[in-house]
Amino acid sequence: MKLHQLMDTLPEGVDCGLVLSDINRRYLTGFRSSAGILAVTREKSYLFIDFRYFERAQREISGCEVVLLLNIYQQLADIFAKHNVKRVAVENYSITLDEFQTLKSNLKGVRFVENTLFNDTIDCMRMLKTPEEIDKILAAQAITEQAFDHICGYLKAGVTEKQVAYELDSFMRAHGADDIAFDTIAVAGENSSSPHGVPTDRKLREGDLLTMDFGAKLGGYHSDMTRTVAIGSISEEAEKLYNTVLQGQQMALEFLRDGQHGKQADKLVRDFFDSEGYEGAFGHSLGHGVGLEIHESPNLSLASTTVLREGMVVTVEPGLYLPGKFGVRIEDMVVITPGGCRNLTRCSKALLHL
Structure with missing residues (x-):
């Protein structure tokens, strides 16, 4: 499964990767949606998704835990604490600078990795078609x-x-x-x-x-x-x-x-x-x-x-x-x-x- 491949190849220096773009969430989970955040750690992955998609996502997605999106910053903080996440990479296909700054300001206690290694890992996967x-x-x-x-x-x-x-x-x-x-x-x-x-x-x-x-x-x-x-x-x-x-x-x-x-x-x-x-x-x-x-x-x-x-x-x-x-x-x-x-x-x- 593509998601497990990403979990196994998370770049060194990244404890958790956040996937925000519709296209890469679909690539990794096989599920199409216009919103949601996929959090990928080496141990487990989580798809936070709102009520519109929640029931269908639970039914169709395997390989990660589907979580009803309520308070995303608190939910991510809980995941970070559970998996001892200190360094976070954000996939930047669609995120704006303002959205990135909002994410950083609401997620204290972790360092955001400012390089393209997480993006590059996803890119390399997508280039090689199954x-x-x-x-x-x-x-x-x-x-x-x-x-x-x-x-x-x-x-x-x-x-x-x-x-x-x-x-x-x-x-x-x-x-x-x-x-x-x-x-x-x-x-x-x-x-x-x-x-x-x-x-x-x-x-x-x-x-x-x-x-x-x-x-x-x-x-x-x-x-x-x-x-x-x-x-x-x-x-x-x-x-x-x-x-x-x-x-x-x-x-x-x-x-x-x-x-x-x-x-x-x-x-x-x-x-x-x-x-x-x-x-x-x-x-x-x-x-x-x-x-x-x-x-x-x-x-x-x-x-x-x-x-x-x-x-x-x-x-x-x-x-x-x-x-x-x-x-x-x-x-x-x-x-x-x-x-x-x-x-x-x-x-x-x-x-x-x-």
Whole structure:
């Protein structure tokens, strides 16, 4: 169990860790709630949760004691005394400075550890996906791919970007997704040169490149996929751009494996694009982690310090963007393996002319 793993690996110098963010409470307990505090000691863990969730939490959570939240400061003080807690670390995913100061002022007799070791421990756990987590990501991705197959039969000149995004979102929800993974991007023609453009009333035209970045959320886990398609015949310049992005992605997919650095993968693709005459046209990182959050560690970027390890799930999403003309992005999700990576995205990347 993830919570027991955290208990066993509490950093030296930390007697108790407090988990306040919704996302990490869910990761560690499997229970979804919008409030609560998880207190983790080496001997035992406690989830303090209010009346709205208390009965269900008692029924669904194992591996820690579920406590009705009444007076949290007194309840934490009692736990600290019981377990001889002197040094407390606070997970800082969502806590504000004011909230942290309030916590400190109400919990006397303990020292708050002011380093990131507790956070780093949780981060390292979350980066390494279990087979069960990968299965959940695959289930979300399956819905995403069904949506892509559907949208390919829907696209035609005259449909607006907003209609494309709505059709994708509606299909994913109607076919089992709990929600969409993020705001769907559907941008065509000159709008596709903006990597995170917002769908507009612009109509698709013959000769457009259309970039769609979308995903489903299922069981708390996200999928993330980008495909660029052509509306009818496109220019040689647009074809060349697409093929260059596809070649760059293939280089990255062949490079990624356990032991490689994320920044090296990014640099490999960036250098290739520069050599093809597209210097400055790849303005974002190569990829990011995916799981309970759509963007999480590790990153495939020039700033990354992470060594890739077996079980990490990352996107590989190179793109090239020519302002005022068009852009191309192709994105797959992969899981790192000892000898390479396993692609979790099954959709074809051959340029489709629709």
